[in-house]
Amino acid sequence: MTGGTIVRRVFLVVMGLFFLLPIAASVEFSLRGTDNTHTVSVWTGLVHQAGFADNLITSLELAGGTVVIILVLMVPTMAWVHLRLPRLRRVLESICVMPMVIPAVVLANGVLVAFSGLPQWINGTPVILALEYVILALPFTFRSLDAGMSAIPLRTMVDAAHSLGAGWLRTLLTVIVPNLRTAILSAAILSAAMVLGEFTIANLLLLNTFPVWTVQAGQQDPEVAMAASMLILIVTWILLMIMSLLGRQRRPRAPRPARRTR
């Protein structure tokens, strides 16, 4: 082993520790009992904590709502741009990355100012959150769908569908969507992961979601908050892992063996 290799390994190990230690510490913290003992009681009691179920459901509904809105909005729009207005693709891209230039805090502030006149059922409920989370999800949704649509012969498929007599809606649902399932799935997963952990806008608009509840719970019971925050982490990490594996599958695979009949 050369000196360079040793230095490199030591460096990687130190960095690995930096990234693993906080995760290990969170697990340990959430398992703490009284007087230096460890117990799983915080985890088992988590479901019965006041506000746990309500806020978790709110966050899950928000994730579902956001995913539905962004897919219904973006899949047809992007297919349309790819097929009919390819010259506007760059324009669409620059609009879709705009949310990165507007920090979430500023967006929250803007929502408060701009929509103060809106009816209570939009502005005072998580509905407004879902509508704004769609905006936050635009950048990676664009990337994902754009990569998906560029990778398949979309025009040929759509022309074929049309010449076989399919209308726009049927083409969209039975040709475009199935061929884009990986891209659509990654956009949906990333959006859901983002929504489940989003704290900034929900907190500033004084709306209760799971992350907001977690921070509030932390002021009374740090162990409960730690377990709840681990839960967010585990769920989002599972989602992101699936994403990462999906991405790897895009490589051409060895042809599958013929399907066996039972």
Added chain:
Amino acid sequence: MTHIPTEVLPGTEASVPGSTVAAASAPKAPARRARADLLGLLPFTAYVLIFLGAPTVSVVFGAFQDDSGKPTFANITAILHKPYAQAFAESIEISLLTAVIGAVLGLLIAFAVTSSPADGVLRHVVSTASGVLAYFGGVPLAFAFIATLGGEGLVTKGLADIGVNVSGSYLFGFSGITLVYLYFQIPLMVLVIFPALEGIRPQWTEAARNLGASRLQYWRLVGGRLLFPPFLGALMLLFANAFASYATAEALTNGVIPLVPIQIGSVMSGNVAAGQENLGNALGFGMIVVVALAFLAYAWAQRRSARWMR
């Protein structure tokens, strides 16, 4: 989870827009059809105008209005003085510091990994882990560090057991925030710089060596120059990422640290003197300007490096 910037990764840029080619070969549509085609963009345009455009415009206009809606520069003047100017200075300082440290450490990790075999375990682990960790932010991250370095944290208690007493309060100040931000800045750097490192063809290294270049000469004249634009771009991306972060700092310090996003939050919750209701808008406008400048620099660097990465 406010940090989701992979969509600007240089690697994904490489996807070929096949449809552009197809469109060029198609016969030119008459102007009337072209106009009808634009109608297809109506839902998207309307949505973005309402839910992104309206809030942004009201922040920008609000920044230049007083409480009764008359035009004024008073808010802008206010954010250029104490205490807000200091908040900007501190925000920029933390963002720059974490961007530079994160970029250097991330680059070193990426270097260490690219010299390992392309299909090895190390490479898979590092790329998957950075994909996941770069998104790690906000509440869970803040809590994880409290569990590690806070007063009751694992490391703090471990140190106390061997006789070293640290209060753990540093975690809630400048140095603590810096350390916590590095947790997502480093993986983001790895994610962004990886494609650039892989874009350096072995042939170029060999060519330089065949021409008699030393290692130092190679890095000074070839490798360094190729890597400089993507490195600069990544630095700007990291800067913007840290500058815009609110959730992590808020959850960690409960809104005590005077960073710009935290101050906007406190203005929004009404902690502000009468006559200064538009201060939050002015601070927001200031943030947009800073982030936009960083992104312009990023886009410029991206275009420079794209020349080589084909």
